Each structure stands twice: as C-alpha cells, then as structure tokens.
Amino acid sequence: MKVTEKNGHEYRVIGTRPIRHDGVDKVTGRAQFGADVRLPGMLYGQVVRSPYPHARIKSIDTRRAQEHPGVRAIITAADMPALDTDAVAELGEGAIELKYASQLIMARDKVVYQGQPVAAVAATTRQAARDAARLIEVEYEPLPVVEDALAAMDPGAPLIHADLYTVTPGGGKAEQPSNVAKHIQYERGDLEAGFAEADVVIEREFRTAMVHQGYIEPQNATASWEADGRLTVWTSTQGAFSAREQLAQLLQIPAGRIRVIPMEVGGGFGGKIQVYLEPIAALLSRKAGRPVKMWMSRAEVFTGTGPGSPTYIRCKLGAKRSGALVAAQLYMVYDAGAFPGAPVGAGAVTALSPYRVPNFRIDGYDVVTNKPRVQSYRAPGAPQAAFAVETVLDEIAESLGMDPVELRLKNASAEGDRLVYGTPFNRIGFREVLEAVRDHPHYNAPLPERRGPYAFGRGVAAGFWFGGSLTSTVQLTFNPDGTVNLITGSVDLSGSRASLAMIVAEELGLEPHEVKPIVADTDTVGYTDVTGGSRTTYATGTACWRACQDAIAQLKVRAAQLLEADPDAVTFGGGEFWLWEEPQYRISLKEVVANLQKTGGPIVAKGIVNKLKMAPAFGAHIVDVGVDLETGKVDIVRYTAVQDVGKAIHPTAVEGQLQGGAAQGIGWALFEGYVFDGGVMRNPNFLDYRLPTALDLPMIDTVLVEVPASDGPYGVRGVGETPIVPPIAAVANAIARATGVRIRELPMSPERVWRALGGADQPASDDQAGETG
Template sequence: FDVRGAVTEILEIDVSRVKVTPLEIGGGFGGKIPIYLEPIASILSKKSGFKPVKLVMERTNVFQASGPAPGGTISVKMGTDKNGKIIAAESIIKLEAGGYPGSAIGAAVQCIFAPYDIPNARIDGHDVVVNKPRSFAYRAPGSPQAAFAAETVADELAKIHGMDPIEFRLLNAAKEGTRRADGVIFPKVGNIEVLEAAKASPHWKSPIGTPPKGRVRGRGLASGYWFNIGMKSTVNLQVNTDGTVALIEGSTDIGGTRTSIAMQAAEILGIGVENFRPVVGDTETAGYADVTGGSRTTYATGYAAIKAAENLITVLKERCAILWSIDEKDVDFNDGTFFATKDPELKLSFKELASKIGDTGGPAASSGSVDLESGGGAFGTHIVDIDVDLETGKTDVTRYTAIQDAGTAIYPAYVKGQIAGGAVQGIGWALNEEYYMSDDGSMANTSYLDYRIPTSLDLPNIETIIVEVPNPGHPFGVRGVGEVPICPPIGAIGNALHDAVGKRFYDAPMKPGRILNVLGKIEK
C-alpha cells in the first residue's frame, strides 16, 4: 500500500488506478520500503500499449541507490554516584542523511539511553546532509549506532566501579514507570527479566577458556532497545465449507508473519492453525495495511486478525441461531464449539457449522482493523566470546548468546530465527561491513566481493534465549521482535575486544587493520 501511494503521487493519478501485487521478496530490513523503478516501469508500460515491463536493479545499483544505514559520530557522557547509580547522561548524535534530510536521528535519540533509568539526561540530535547517497532505514535504524556508544560507556563505568557488567546494568535498569530520556514513560517491559536471564545463562556462567596459541580471548556484553510501532492493519476472514478459513491480509511477509498472524486468529476460533489458508493479497483484494517494518506485523496485523476472528464468532452465532430457530443471545461459543445456553443438546463444532453455512444465508465472512499507537518496546542483551590474532588483527566469534524479551512468543521458531538473524547482521556491522566512499561521494565497493558480510563459515551457532514478559497493549501480549537483535552486537563485540586486548574501540567496523592500529602495530 505504501508502494501504491508513492507511485500515485509521482505519476499524479488517482490511487484507484494503481494495483500493487506483492511477491515473495525474502528479507526486507528497510531497503525495500521505498520505490525505485516502479514509476518508470509504469510509464514504459503505458507508452508500449500497456505491455508488461520488467526492470531489474543490478547489485551495483542496489548498493548505490537503496540507502545504507547512516554513518556518523556519537559522543556519550555518563555520571554515577559512588555506588554506581547513574545520575546523569548526555549525548550528541550526528548522523549522515546523505544528499537529502532524513537520517534515523529521531530513532537514535529515543533508543540511546532507553535501557537505563537515568533521572537527568540531555540528547542533541543532528541530521547532517552530506555529498553521499542518501541513508535509509536498516533494521532498527539508528539504534545499533546509539547502543554501540552507550554500551561502551556503560561497560567502562562498570569497570571503574569494579562491578560485574550485568550487575551494573541491573542496578540502573529501566523498568515499568521509568521515564525515557525523550519523555515516554515505560509500561510493563522486560529489561530486568532479560538481564536476569543473561546472568543465569550457561554462557555467562561458563569459564571463558583458553584461546589457541598466538590469540587472546575476551568476553563482552551489551544491551539494546527498539520501541516498535503499531499503525494500521486489516485482516479479512472467510469460512470455507470444509471447515478451513481463508485469511487475507495486506502485510508483505518477509519472515513468517502469515503463520504468526493465522495462529492468533486460530487461537480465538479454537481451531488448529493448519485449518487456515493465509495469503497476502494485492491492493484491490486485501484490506489496507501500513508498511511491513518497525517490528509491527505480528503485533498489529495479528491484532487485526484477532478482531476479525472475534467478529467472525459473532457472525457464526447468528448462523447458529438461524439453524436452531432460537434467539441469537442464547448462542454462546467456547474453544471451537458453538452451543445453545438453554439446550445442551444443541451444539456444533466449528467444522460442523462450516458445512451448514450455505443453508443459513450464504458465505460467512468478517473483517478486523486496527490503528495502534505503538507496539510495546523490547530489550535484548547479548553475550559474545571472541578470539583475536595479535599478529593479523583477525577476530573470530567463538560463542554468541542473544537474550530477548519477545512478549508472548506466538511462533517460537520464527522468534528464534529473527533473533539469530539480527545478531548475525550486527556481527557484520561490528567486524566487517562498511561503505568505502570516494572523494566524489560515490561508493567504491559495490559488490559482495568487496563488501564483506558474515557467512555460516565465519560464525558459531547463535544461541537464543526467549524471555516472555507479555505486552499489556496486546490481547496475547505480543511484542515486536525483528529489530531488537541487531542493536547490541556492535557494543558487545567492542566490549569483548576491550576484555581481550585492554584497549577501547570507538569506531566500527572493528576490522583487522583498525585493531592493529589501536594496538599500535600499524599506523592509519
């Protein structure tokens, strides 16, 4: 729907004249939110007599045009009392917007001190226009950079006070009732529960071990936060005569959300999720849904599915009343079964009723819509062990554990996949990934031969621990999951490097050359 809106504005035509059909697009992470070639393809199609037109962005085009996460500089100052309680904090955040205003400065400001209960805070944010390609949203935009800065300082303060880094964070942890630096007061959140789970984890309690000859080993920890969003979503349900339910929604699936949305409707209807046929419709068949992003889909579109299921129960009660020739108010529903409150002999399972729908007035369908303000913020804490080769500066991640509050984990396998995937992307930020910019503002490393991302050969299995502190703003307690796990890794690896080599790292990526430079073995 966002694509439809953008295309209609550029082409200056009515929204009803554009139909957008979603496809299986793999991961999103922000870069697929805006449009690129769609208006051009539309114009070429019209000029050619409305023939199909296909345009493809080569990898170089994707790198140069789709927008990197913003680079920048962040300064952080924190002050504590003698017991280690943070009493004040200040940050100046400057993020590159590229050629046009619009970096992720707002999100960075919201996230930077969010894991901590700080009574006095000041944050100055600067959206800096530079002669480079514009930056854009990339999984928790602005938060990983902010967490790197804040968690480096928090780690240093813990060492100054001689405190365990988790105990320092527990002492200063944001919780229900904490006022975030930008003014928002937290509802029920799981920050403390995540830290306690990290403290009790097998990884944290295990000895760090001895590294191979020529290497040093370090362990680091960091926390991160993402606020999650709500916005608008719609879900439509229709009962088939075989007892299955067609579910049509408009949130593009980039990670398994069709299943997590259907599971919530199934829970309300008291039937198995295998009875659902979820599809993502086009802009003419699905109800309106805002962007798939901001960790909103399972939360917001799932909420719409809950409402649609509740409305469907009302519709089906009416059909039961027709079948049984009784008043609708005398029909009730529980755990997949409709029954008459005044006659225990009158009852039908969902599937039995579905087979009789045709005799009660035609197909049974319903719709549910929501417009939500927020998605319930979430916290994560990551623990990492690394080995550093002191001759080459090469860093290997030997063990990694990601702990996160998922609210209620509707689809645990999906949650674990999101957490592990986000952690891997964050590890890439920490150790390898960067844009090399030439003097004229163009990107020099526009292929995966030169832009280094982690592969399965570079990493251990990512251990995940799901903490469930239900979100009070959702009927099932769902929180957004997808963005939190990319926030802690840069800070965790930076702190692990300090533990390994005794030096602080203030720039990412912490690649071999930069490590050797900090160690004084090479010059910049």
C-alpha cells in the same frame, strides 16, 4: 498438544512450531518473486546513473539511443511531474519530502550522489536496453563533493541543497541554508550538577560506517500502464499500500487507478519501503504502451538504494560509585546521504531511554552529504546509539569494578519510567532480560585460556525497539470444508503468514494448516501499512484476533439457527458452539460453516487496527570472542541472544529473528562498510563488501523471555528489530575484555584491530578503514 503458560493460560496452537505455510513453495522454487513476472509484449528497462556524486547536469542527449533498433521508450526527469512542494511522503517507517523522493527516482538539474538516475530506457531485450543506455550522452559539470557529515556541518562547507534550512522541532527554523536538515534536542534535569555529582565520568567518540541491508534479492519492478489509465505494478516491496501511495504522489495520479501486487520478498530489512524502479517502469510503460520489467544489479543496489546511516556520536556518562547513573550527554551526528531523513530521532530516543538518568542532554543532527540517501535498516538509528552508550557503560563498570550486567540492572528502566521525550514506558521486561543474562550458563561459564596468539573475552550489551502499531486490515472468508482464508495486506518477510494463521487457528479452534493465509494486493484488501517497525505479528496479529471475534459473533447467529436457540444463549470455545444452559446441544464451527448457504449465505469477517499502545521489546546479548593478537582477526566463539518477546507465537520464527538480527549486527561490528573515495563507492559488490557467512558465525543460542505487552492478544511483542541493537557494543566490549584495547570505529576489521593493538605506527587512512577481512 497444549502449551501451558506459567500464568495458567493454555494454548492449543500458540507457542507450537508448525511448518510454515510458505515453506513448501519456497524450498521447491515455486514461490513467485519479481524476477518471475512475465507478461505478453514485455519490454526491459535500464536506468542510466550518474557516475558523479555531485554535479550539475548540463545536457542529456538521447538521440543516439533513440536510433537503437530495440528501443521503445526513453525517459528523463522531463517526463516526471515537477514536485516543488513541501508535502511529505509517509513511508510507514520513516518519511521523505516528496520533492526529494522525486529526485531519488530521477535527477532534475543536478545529481547529488553517485548512482542517482538521470535517464532510463525500455527496449525489446535486456541487452538492447543496456546497449541503448550507454548511448545516452549526459554532460556534467562536477561540483565539490561533501562526503563526511562532520565536514558537511562546517559553515564553509559547499551547500548540497541551496534551499535546506535547519529545522529544530519545538524551536525554529534557521535563517541561513546549510547541510544540517534537522537538530533535535532532548533535555532533562541539570546536566552540570549531574556531572558534578558523579564519581566517575567517561566521554568517548564513536564512528559507524554506512552499511547496506544486504538483502539477497535486488530491487525489481514490472509495470503495465493500460490504455484506460490504470496502472498495475508487480514489485518486491515491504508494503504494497505504501508503494501505491508513493506512486500516486510521485506520478500525480489517483491512488485508485493503481494496483500494486506484492511479490515474494527476498529480504528487505527496511530497505524495500522506498520505491525506486516502480515509477520509472511505470513511466516507460506509459510511453511505450507495453509492460516494462526492470531489476537492479548488485552494484546498482549498493549505490542506488538506501543503506543504513553512518554516524559520529560523542557520548559522556557520569555515575556514582554505587553505579547509579547521574548524568549523560550525547552529541549525535547522523548522515542522511543526499537528502534529509537520517534516523537520528530514533537513535536519540533509544540511546538513553533504557536507563534511568536524572540529568541528560541529547543533541542530534540530521546532515546531508553526497552519498546514497539512507533508508530504514532494522531498528533504524538504534544500533549506532547503542554502540556508543553500551560501550561507555562497559567502561564505567570496569572503572567501578562492577559486573556490567549488575550495572545495567541497577539503572534499568521499568514500567513507569519515562522515555527521553516524556512518555512513560508501559509494561516492559528489561529487568527480566538482564536477570536472564546474569543467570545464564553462558555468562557464568569460564572463558577459554589464552592459546598462542588467541586471547578470549566476553562482552554484553543491551538495547530495545519501540514496537509500533500503525494500520492493518484483515479479512476472513470461510470455505465449505470449514477451512478459512486469511486475507492480509501485510507482506510476509519472515514467516508472518504462519504466525497470523496460528492466531486465527487458536481463536477458531482449527489447526494451523486449516487456515490459508493470503497476502493480497491493493485492490483486494483494506489499507495496511508496511511490514516494518516490528509491527506485523503485533498489529496485524491483533487485527487477526479482532477478525476472529467478528467471525465468532456472526457464526454464533448461524449456530443459533441450527441449534434452534436464541443467539444470546450460544457460546463458543474450542471450535464448538453450544448452549450455555444445555451444553449437550452443541455444533462444531465446521458444521456451522458447512451450512452457511442454508442459514443466510456466506460471511466475511474483518479486523482493523490503527492504534495500539507501544510494545517495547528489550534484548541483551552475550558474546565470547577470540582475538588473534598477531593479525587482529576476531572470531565469534559463542553467542547468546536474550530478548523479551512478550509471547512467542511461533518460537522457531522468533528464534530465527533473534539469530538473524545478531548475525547482521555482527556484520556491522566486524566486516561491513561502504568505502568511499571522493563520494564514489569503491566496493559495490559482495566480494569487497563483506557480509558475514555461516563460516563466520557459531550457533547463535536464544533465550525467549516472555513478559506480556500491555496491549494486543496474548501479550505478544514485535521482535524483529531489537536483536540488531546490542551486538555491535557486545562484540566491542568482548574485544576490549580480550585485548585491553577499546575500538570505537566500525567495522572492527582485522586491520583496525591490529593497528589498535600497536601493529603499525600510523592509524588507518580513511579508505583503508572500511576494508574488510
């Protein structure tokens, strides 16, 4: 089969839908996850966690636990290197100061969120470890809790970290400590003049909840610290090398002594980059002299790992009667949880960059509170920002009597327009995406008539993600039968083995099943950054393409030997080498590979990427909702996700990404949210923290728009993050069109919708607000 492109390119493999290389193992249960690791003499670890969100640790008494017959090791912060340093641990997608990362592993003098580890036990059985953990006596002195980010910014708020001073990039550093870690600012033009010029100005406030990535597989780690000082760790991670670097820094041991073996991953979405259990398992193993395996309960995952940032955003937009945006002002407060590092930077950049706005000012704040320290969650920071901007845009369209897609088309950024920090976009497909929405049958279909208490509405919203590069390494080795081993450091979260193998198959003239993708450990392949930031198919795919060019160059020399010709006279295409001037003399790649031993021995080809241009991917979603006006329950009736994917290598995998992102975004919109009471999470389980299920979602239709990226092979763009950006605003806009009521706080649960419709005299209280329907 050949796929013919509109631009005339013909691909034999790219754009087809082969069976995933990891498919059989996963559907038959043979795939090896962290839970499957079993080693001789293995112990089981259990973490002791703080029940308090903010408290001084007065003492930790481990004597009773030590007497438990099954116990082999106990650790506290005293067993970890004290890292009072300003060094930053780069996580590939995000970063964290080392001294704070260390406290995520084990609290030292005080606890700053419920669920923070204070001690850990290794014992001969899981039950013994749990029993012994309960015997560790920790005496706390509770401190005032700061739960809300806006309250935390108050000058009189209790300080969570006495040594935290606000940094303003390009500005200075505050002289007084506060709970505001960072203030970022982007400004252009004359804001006052811009708003004065506007015919319509709308300003609104938005609040989003703390939400968890909701991966099905909990964090887990098994560590074996050998007598000679070598450490091996088996773990569920989005980046084996990132995990290795974090372990080296946190434990202050050379990276070369650490081998991280990435297991299959049961979901990550940004939440499995930061290490949590790995250093604890390592220290317990060192102390016990035996391997130690650990895994989290669901409650530990909720309270002890890193969810997505809750936010407060005030958004003011001004437009001319023509629809042209002339001014924008955003005040964005992103809650980092217990340690600095909320994704407010990405939120600020993604908020306005999709549109041409000549006058704007964005103030973004990274604020600490006594909640779990947030981590990346699929397009970190962007869904919250899009909820605000795309909702106000919808109101502007309404007030101007314009079609909301036409309003966006009128203002959409294109190649050459600048992101808010000044860099111009290279080739992007935002306009093409919006045109596809405007012309789509879904957008033009009539809405259902009101039926009883059910009113229907249609919403649209847009968004984008940058599409990053970072570093990837790929190696190719060849087997005598002509098949290829593709060795990559990119952990496979979503079928990337298949996409990478397809690139190699395309370039070498093989079938996808003749390429064997292998996700390697840190001792086996060159440095590779995390699977995150929508970079794997883009960056590691480019590394695959480069490795193929390297392989072809090497094999050409061998083919020349076999053809008894000069290598410069040999060319390659379609899986065959032949002579330029005498094409009847040809030899297949497989024959060349079969004769490697006779022509000089094996070859190893490599491809390395560490700097590619940004490849932004824009998306826009259409959603129809039905709202029960009596109960406030919202049903998703029809959903279409449209996205510029550059070039879909494996369209089924790409469509799955769009559907998964949309499903997660719908979860943020309608169901999900941590419920806190004085900093204590009240719903740390999947009954009370409601994720959307198949029963909540219709078939999510997808439209793949293909505007080639400026860099990399085939014009491919990363696709994973963008689809979670538009859904929240799209759903909110649809609810507004159905009911005439705007809801600007998440989740838009039945209770919140019902109250907004006038279902009660009192607004929802804080602890009711997050309850799910």
